[in-house]
Amino acid sequence: ARALMCRSDLLLLDEPTNHLDLEAVVWLEGWLKSYRGTLLLISHDRDFLDGVCTHVVHMEQGTVTLYSGNYTAFERLRAERLALQQSTFARQQREVAHIKSFVERFKAKASKARQAQSRVKALERMELVAAVNADSPFTFAMRVPDKLPHPMLQLNNVSAGYGDKPIIVGVKLSLAPGDRIGLLGVNGAGKSTLIKLLAGDIAPLAGERVPSQELRIGYFAQHQLEQLRPEWSALEHLRHAHPKETEQVLRDFLGGFAFVGDMALAPIAPFSGGEKARLVLALLVYQKPNLLLLDEPTNHLDLEMRDALALALQDFEGAMVIVSHDRYMLRATTDRLWLVRAGSVTEFEESLDDYPRWLAEQEALDKAREQPAGDELEAENSAAARKEKRRLDAELRKKQQPMRNKLATLEQEVARLTAEQAALTEALSDAGIYEETQKTRLMQTLAQKTQVDLALSEAEEAWMLLAEALEE
Structure with missing residues (x-):
């Protein structure tokens, strides 16, 4: 907020959407669109980048490349460039092999020695094209749950909150295999409270939470990053949770989350926030849950990991409830939206793209309700x-x-x-x-x-x- 309030010609933002809710992200996107100075932004939020950026600077393997357009345009242009680079690399490798073959065959013949030497010099002058290396380091998938009970979990007229103060009241819902639900609502509305209630972290103040006996929950929340043991390695964390598995099986699994070689064996104390989040997700996936409860799982994750997570969640056979400010993640992984607002949980009938407009309308309605009695006619x-x-x-x-x-x-x-x-x-x-x-x-x-x-x-x-x- 302080950075935005200062009058400036140049604005530098490093991951500004981390820890913001979706409503704040939408507001910030609108503000930046009207900013008249130069904006330099680092973000892993595709929709946010698409909304505010006119150019993309891509840094890879020590090189910097400037692309015109937003993030979607960058992805298309980079794919075209990589396809051309791979084609050029293959052609050049065939040419190099041909020259080397000629040199090997004729370097010992006096009549061909000059030609062979000329080919060697041509090979030395050739500016080699690098092979394309665009594969994602992440190769994990959701493990198939052992059981898929129906229903998995029910809330019967439940109220929940903290102490004796309810945050959400009268909640009635049922979760079944295949449910893909995204939660919408402003900060403080009760999204995390609902997730904790579903997870069993907090007990209902009223009503009944009815889980299936075969329910197996995979729960991700930001506080779990702080519960990791800094002196343990990634392998030790996984082995502690699954002591009967062989080391090779566990290391192979961690490799899918890019914990390979020494990184899987070294203490996690120096890990970044993104690396810790990946480890928590790995621990969650290995449990083979049939219900996923994800509270802002993309915080700290880079774009490649977000893509890998979205692909894995699309193939998940169980049920999922997710809170996220990442609109790409919500679009890619959910088919229903629940709105947490004013203590209630209801189905949001419109699309995610309609949500910013709906928010603006509700804000206007709320302001109208707050007008003094003398302004009632104007409010009407x-x-x-x-x-x-x-x-x-x-x-x-x-x-x-x-x-x-x-x-x-x-x-x-x-x-x-x-x-x-x-x-x-x-x-x-x-x-x-x-x-x-x-x-x-x-x-x-x-x-x-x-x-x-x-x-x-x-x-x-x-x-x-x-x-x-x-x-x-």
């Missing part, structure tokens, strides 16, 4: 105007739906043409296609690439025009 008029605006907005969304459908179709077409373009570029990088016997295939490939380039350009332009029309 304001409420009527908001109601009319919501009706008009709903009407506009309905009218725009065909355009949104068309936009989604165009996005798929752009992705298809981009992949086809990369394949044709790779085909043209093969030296064999330029041989006399391949002349017909070369001409066909060139003609096809020209058509694909044109189609891709037209599709991207159509997408841009349609996206701009939807924003107006």
Whole structure:
């Protein structure tokens, strides 16, 4: 807050969304969009980066590369660059092998010695292209639960809180295998209280919590990072929880979370917050839970680990309830949203993209309710105007739906043409296609690439025009 309040020409933010709730992230995103100075930002939140950034600086293996556009554009452009780099690397390796073979065959022959020496010098002058190394270091998956009871857990008219003060009241819900639920609500509304209630960390003040006898909970919360033993290694933490497993099985499993070699055996005292979070997640996954309760699991995690976690959760066969300010994670892993507000827990009927608008409307309604009695008529008029605006907005969304459908179709077409373009570029990088016997295939490939380039350009332009029309 202090950084934002100071008038500045340059704003430096290092992971500003860590520990913020979703509502605060949405507010900060809006504020930064209107900031008139230069912003330099480090973040692992895709949606946040997409919302505020116009350029991306990517640092990898000692090099710095500048990309134009937001994070989504960066991912597409980097994928294209990596595809081209891999194609160029493969072609160059074939050329190097050919030169080395020539030198080995003819370096001892006097008649070919000069040519062989010339090839050696050409090889020395060649600027070698690096092989692409873009694989994620994370290769874990959720373990299949032993049992999937139905229902797993029920809350019957439960109230919960601390001391004798309830935070949430009258909660009725049932969790079953396959449930994917994201919790929405401002800080202090009771999201973490609900998670703790589901986990059994706190007892109901009223009502009944009914777990299945076969319920096995995997619970992630930030305080668990502080409960790790700093003098223990990652392997010792896992072995302490599962003493009957062999060391090799445990080390193989930890390798999926990038705890390999000495890192798996060294004390965790110097671990970063992200590394500790990875270890807690590894301990959780190994338990084979059938119900996951995740309270801000992406804090401190880098983008690669967030991607790996999202993929693992998509394949999870049990039930999951998650609190997260990471909108990408919520979209990727949940299909239902529960709203925790004013002491109640209800289904949020709209989409995650509608949530910022809904928040703004609720804030306006709350302010209207707080107006003095003399302003009641004005408040009523304001409420009527908001109601009319919501009706008009709903009407506009309905009218725009065909355009949104068309936009989604165009996005798929752009992705298809981009992949086809990369394949044709790779085909043209093969030296064999330029041989006399391949002349017909070369001409066909060139003609096809020209058509694909044109189609891709037209599709991207159509997408841009349609996206701009939807924003107006």
